[in-house]
Amino acid sequence: MSGRPYLVVEVSGGHPTGLGDFVGDIAFVAVIGTQTYRIEGAGVRNAAGVRFSEKDTANGKDLRTWQVTATDAGDFEAEALSSF
Numbered sequence: 001m002s003g004r005p006y007l008v009v010e011v012s013g014g015h016p017t018g019l020g021d022f023v024g025d026i027a028f029v030a031v032i033g034t035q036t037y038r039i040e041g042a043g044v045r046n047a048a049g050v051r052f053s054e055k056d057t058a059n060g061k062d063l064r065t066w067q068v069t070a071t072d073a074g075d076f077e078a079e080a081l082s083s084f
Helices: none
Strands: 005-011 024-032 035-046 049-056 061-070 076-080
Antiparallel strands (some): 005 024, 024 035, 035 049
């Protein structure tokens, strides 16, 4: 869902330690409510954190864009960006 942050619980098989973990070709796991999602693609640093382009690995198609940020509590959140 656009506009709602997902808590990132894993990146490339481990616990995220910094925004640099989301740069390049990686996969991360995010949760919202009781739903868990595995998101694969590529991230690039920007002023707000990391802009992440999710890809369909079966055919390379672009799916959606996420903004990954660090919280004051030391967690990481991913928010799907709307395409308007």
